[in-house]
Amino acid sequence: MALAEGVLEIVEETARRNGAARVTVVRLELGALSHVEREALSFCFDAVAKGGVAGGAVLEIDATPGAAWCMPCGERVPLERLGDPCPRCGGWQLAVVQGEEMRLKEIEIA
Numbered sequence: 001m002a003l004a005e006g007v008l009e010i011v012e013e014t015a016r017r018n019g020a021a022r023v024t025v026v027r028l029e030l031g032a033l034s035h036v037e038r039e040a041l042s043f044c045f046d047a048v049a050k051g052g053v054a055g056g057a058v059l060e061i062d063a064t065p066g067a068a069w070c071m072p073c074g075e076r077v078p079l080e081r082l083g084d085p086c087p088r089c090g091g092w093q094l095a096v097v098q099g100e101e102m103r104l105k106e107i108e109i110a
């Protein structure tokens with residue numbers, strides 16, 4: 001819920017700056033390794049946005065694939081889930097470099 005409120009704050013601030021009467025679409029990027037469930041986020045966003053400038057806006061969530069730096073391999077490897085071993089060498093010396101973030105990509109306003 002706090003996350004959805006954070007998103008809504010940015011959306012409303014952006015809408016205000018642009019003099020928007022209504023926000024129709026909110027597009028987010030959600031990392032595959034973040035601990036956020038898109039269904040839950042979508043549900044919470046609808047609930048907190050209700051009655052405001054972004055009420056009824058469509059929340060579109062694009063998944064960013066996860067990636068990690070594998071030390072034994074010396075290269076960047078794809079990572080589906082946190083806690084998975086390196087898909088190349090099976091090792092665990094991984095440093096996540098992408099996929100934990102959530103970012104507001106754009107909003108469409110009316």
Ligand SMILES: [Zn+2]
Binds near residue numbers: 070086087089090
């Ligand atoms: Zn590896």
